[in-house]
Each structure stands twice: as structure tokens, then as C-alpha cells.
Amino acid sequence: MRLRGISIGSVIVLFIIWTIVTKLEWVDPYFIPKPQAVWSSFLVLIAEGYKGASLLTHIANSMYRLFTALFFVFVTAVPLGILCGYSQHIRAVFAPIIEFYRPLPPLAYYALLVLWLGIDNESKIALLFLSGFAPLFIATAASVEKLPADQINASLSLGANKLKLFWFIILPSCYPDILTGLRTSIGVTYATLVAAEMVAATNGIGWMVLDASRYLRSDIVFVGIILMGIIAIVLDGLLRFYQARRFSWVGK
Template sequence: MYEKQKNGVIEKTISFSVVVVVIIAWFAVTSSGIVSETLIPTPQSVWESCVTIVKEGYKGSTLLEHLGASMSRLIKAYLIAIVTAVPLGLLSGYNSKIKALIEPIVEFYRPLPPLAYYTLLVLWMGIGDGSKIMLLFLAGFAPIYIACVSGVNRIKEDYILGAKTLGADSRQVFFFVIFPAVLPDIFTGLRTSLGVEYTTLVAAEMVAAVSGIGWLVLDASNYLRSDIMFFGIILMGITGILLDQIIRLLEKRIIHWKGKN
């Protein structure tokens, strides 16, 4: 236990040191004048943009409204992906016929860049939030589905046979053997899905959006406001880390036995 805590402190120290080094390097590069401030803004200008946007907002919306718009789209799509991908993934791993029905569709669209089919979604669903949420949903569905299928396939057959020997029926095997065993893989898929959806967020806010952090970054790029772009990117990164930490906390509480073997 002591050794584990010691390693945890060392890892946190290393991570903190990396962040400090990056910030120092940022200060050094921008202060030396090696690159134009249009390409890499100074930390001071990014901070000033942050203060201005927090106080005055950006293009008619407050920072909370921009952040809320993005989080609303992201969370709605994420929840839809969870409630559809988890059961379908578990069923596909448990039943080869269901897998044969769903997997070809997932494997076909999964490698496609989101922008490749976003225009079709806009044509079918309009330019409102519906098409944006659908784009994020499609991006987030595949990682969860694949993680669930993989988790079921990795379960040792002895566990299932042992449960059946003790009198468990198919439903009991599914809920009391397969589902608990796949929980670590499900949470891995959830974390991966969230990251994929977040990277797709900018694409989702490219068409007919007037709010959102992704839109803020895109709009700032049109005016070469790299300071605002850096602020938006940093904000997205921090928000993404916080959301990931929430999932990791849930994983720790729900799968309390993980890592205690």
C-alpha cells in the first residue's frame, strides 16, 4: 500500500513538472520573438482574452452560454450512445446472430471522418442541434459498442459453464456473470467514446452554429485571433479532463474490486 501511494505521488509530481516545463517553454518562445504572435500568442494575451470573454462574453453570448451549448450537445449525444451501445454491444458479444446484424454497419461507418457524412446529416435533419447531436452520437457509439463486444468475448467460458452448472439460466448468466465481468471494458469504452465525441465537437459546431466552444475557436480562426483560439482550446482541454475524471470516479466507485487482485 505504501509503495503504491509513493508511486502515485511520484507520478503526480512528474505530471505537474511537465505542465510547468510546457508553460515555461511557452513563455520563452513567445518572449524571444522567434515566432509571430499571430501563430503563437503570449500567455499574457491569452489570459487577457480569457478575462475579457469571462466579463463581456463573445459575439453576444456569455462564456457560460457557449460552454453550456457545447456541453448540452455533448452530454445528450453521450447519454444516447451509452443507452444504445452498451446493451447492443453486450447482446452482440453474447449472441453471434445479433453481432452479424449490427457489426457490419458499425465497421462501415466507424473509419469514416465525421465531416464525410455530416453534410448528409444536415440535409436529413436540418441545421439545428439535431444533426449535431446525431454526429456526436455516431462518433461516440462505436467505441462503446466495440469495447462491450470485446469484453464479452474475453470472458472465460469456465465462468459461464460454472454458473450454468449451479442452475443459472441464460438471463441470470447475462446479468450476474457477463455484465459484472464486462464493466471494466464498458468504462474503457466510455472514456474512449467521450474523447472521440469531444474531438468531433468542433466539426459538429461548424454548420449554422452561433454558440459553443468549438464554434468560438472556429470563429476566432476566421479573424486570426490566435489568443482566443488558444483560450478556447485550453478550456476544451480542461473541461475534457474534468469530464474524464468524473467517469474515472464513477468507475472507481462502481468497480470497487478493480486492481485489488
């Protein structure tokens, strides 16, 4: 509770500094708008939307791209990570490919995805999938590798087949690390989503921020940035809450 109070206090202090700076006009309002202007723009966006679409529609489009990509990330990276962590031969096949593209900035190959798939959702979902796949794959494979060999051998000696070994031993043991990897994957994917919408899109929160900046609407830019930050905090907070409740024993 005390740490939460400190966090809330830091946000309040930041808001006070923002208010004072804009009130005394130390910075041009075109660069940093007043909190009242940002709030007014937020209310206008709720009532009228932006460029023919409601604010909720822009948010929904962004979340659709994010969660579709994360679904494909989860159903591919987790099984493949378990297989690669369990078998060095399978890892030798896939590791070079993943290690090659993993350090590349996602926007470096986004031009190819747009060329192949167009500027619609397909290219964005593919980009998000590629950006989020590697962190979850690495976390899953590393978690399997650190499983005690005695635990696996004991299960096999007691009659467990490969399917039971995966379902009752490997997956439950790796689940906490998989959730940690998923949190990392969500963070990388979310940042990539905003960048992708800024490069080639006609809707979404990232596109709205970029479009507003072209017309020097810093108030709308601030609304978009604040909304993106709040959404990211909520997503991560939900995962942290589940992780704390489901795996309270981890690290103790």
C-alpha cells in the first residue's frame, strides 16, 4: 500500500509540474498543451470521434490487431519453444532463423510486409506476430532447458509417455516463465503496433496521433499518448495480477 501511494504521488507531482509549466507559458502551447485543453479534446473525441470514426473504433481497431497477433504468437511460440527446449536437434533447426531476425528493428522489414500483404490489417498483424514471437519463444525454451533432468527421468520411469510428460510436467513447470515471456511479448508487440499504425494505416490510435501531429493538434496527440499508456498499464496490470494470484509461490 505504501509503495502504491508513492507511485500515485509521483503521478500527481508530474501533473502539477505540467500544470505549472503550461499555466506560466514557459513552453509554447503548440508543443505542450494545457491539461484543460487535453481534457476538452478528449471529451470532443468521445462525442464526435476523429476523421469519421469514433474514439472507441480507433481503440478497437488497434486492440483487434494486437490480440489477433498475440493469439497466433501464443499458439506457435509456446509449443515450438517447448520442443526446442526439449530437443537440441529441433532447436538447431529453428534457432538460427529466430536469432537472425530477432535483433532486427520490426520496421526494417515492415516495407516488405506492406509490399507482400498491403497496408490493411494483414501486414500489421504479421509484423506484430514477428515482433512478439521471439521473446515468448526464448522464454519458453529457456524455461524447459532449466527443468531438472531428474524430474523428467523420474516421470518417464514411472510410466509417463511423451504426451503426459508434456501436459503434466513440462507445461505446468514452465507456465510462470511463459507468462513472464508473454508480458515481454505484449510490451514489444504493443510498441510495434503504434509504430506500424504511424507508418501505414487509416485508423487506430497510432494513426490518430500521427495524423493530429500533422495539423499541430498537440492536444489530440497528448490524448492519444495518454490513452496508449493507460491501455498498456491495464494490460500489463491484468497479467501481473493473474500471475501474482496464480503463482504466488514463485520467487519465495
